[in-house]
Amino acid sequence: MTAPLIAIIDDDRIMSEVMQHVLVGAGYRTHVHHYGADAFELVKWLRPDLVILDLWLEQPELGELVLLFLAQDPLTQRIPVIICSADLGLLRAPPERFQERGYVLVPKPFEPAQLLGAIRKKLTPS
16 A cells, blocks of 8 residues: 655745655655645645645745635645644634634644644544
């Protein structure tokens, strides 16, 4: 059985390397991408089992735009998303639209066990 593929979309290269190290160590396959401008097209082409997305990419609105595109496209709308962010306002009071879509929020910096728990939760069929 092939290990699940996780797309990491984060413009912070150090943070994405840490995530990749944690995920590969836990047996997942990863694809790291540092740019929000073409992230949706990448996810559409790659069709990962899960996406970890930072909302603050090279432009502040790009992460939410990627989420919108993922949610609206039939090829990507069922791909689970974990939002990994350092935005304390977002983490304290997540917008209803994030909760309605079932996104899991993981704060930066994260504890590896917390990130891995969120991944297992999203990849386990209900």
